[in-house]
Amino acid sequence: MKIRDYRKYFLEKLTPLYDSMEAERFFAIALEELKGWKRSDLALNPDAQLSGGDMEKWNDVLAALETQKPIQYIFGEAHFYGLEFEVNENTLIPRPETEELVEWIISENNVKGSINIIDIGTGSGCIAIALAKNLTDASVSAIDVSEGALATAKRNAVHNKTSVNFILKDILAADELPQQYDVIVSNPPYVRNLEKEEIKENVLQYEPHLALFVDDNDPLIFYRKIALLAKKWLSPNGRLYFEINQYLGPETVQMLEDLGFTNVVLKKDMYGNDRMIGCGL
Known part of the structure; x- marks a missing residue:
């Protein structure tokens, strides 16, 4: 033919x-x-x-x-911030909105020299690896609860010629972080079960639910836990960054302010949705 x-x-x-x-x-x-x-x-x-x-x-x-299998899973790769990443059933497919979060972090930290960064819930490693690639003086670590995701992220770091320290840890059960950090970033699970009807069928069928969904009764559970850890482990003048649920922007801002965070900035993504937050102490 x-x-x-x-x-x-x-x-x-x-x-x-x-x-x-x-x-x-x-x-x-x-x-x-x-x-x-x-x-x-x-x-x-x-x-x-x-x-x-x-x-x-x-x-x-x-x-x-x-069958509506995402084409990134069919070929086992996705592109993010100009880099190529292996993706599979253990990892979410990187989204363009997350590239905007990475761009924001780079723009605010590219003149600070040697800094320590940790990415919590790294998945494919896309955030941590993109930051390590573009903030060349930074020391970057990344945490995930999934052994399969970490194995994939490690291969992605090698493929993209970056050095990232990967840590297997359940952040909800963590009492501490390995050290103080100048940047703490997370794109944690934030989709409520009540929002499943808005999710495309190919996402529901193929992408890992562990990395997507939270209980309707406590949708900010990861944000609160990470923020509480950041209160102790964020360095002076450091910044905490989150990708967030577009429907919970004001609630997430209020939670951070109630915990004592200052200069809380809520930003919209390219589609006009509340999508990311940056703050300090």
Whole structure:
């Protein structure tokens, strides 16, 4: 089959499940992963033939997409802040909104020289590794409760040529952090069970619920615990940063202020949603 004809077939199969732009994006990703081509290569070679072996690989990808499996899991990789990360069933897929949090941290700390940073609930390691890559004088550590996530994060650190100290720890059971830090950052679980109906089916089916959901009765449990630890382990003039539930911005700000944090800044993401908080003591 000619590749242009397969593209038509691929898009026709997916458009009942995805909008046309997303289906086109999936085709472009598969084209690069399976054939090493850009869209311009397809435009120049529309009559190129797919072999039987090629067709089998394409059909496997198509079948997985029809089950709504995220394409990042199909190919086992995602891009974040200009870096490439392995992702799997142990890790969330990095989101563009989290890149905005990383950009904020870098912009506020890129002239401070040697600093200590810890990322709590690191998952794939995307936040910690992006910070280590861009704040080259920083000493970066990262905590997660999942052994599988930490194993993935360690491979990602090696792949991206960064040095990060990874620690296996359940932060909710922790009484202390290893040392004082100039930056404490966390993107912890924050989706309430009552919000599940808003979550896309591909997320519910494939991404780790341990990293996503919190009990409706105490949705700020991770934020409160990390903030309490930060009161002791955040260095003078240090900053605590969170990615947050868009529906709980004012409540999270109030909780931090009640605990004695100052200069609490609530920022919106690119979509206009309350998404991140920075504060000090």
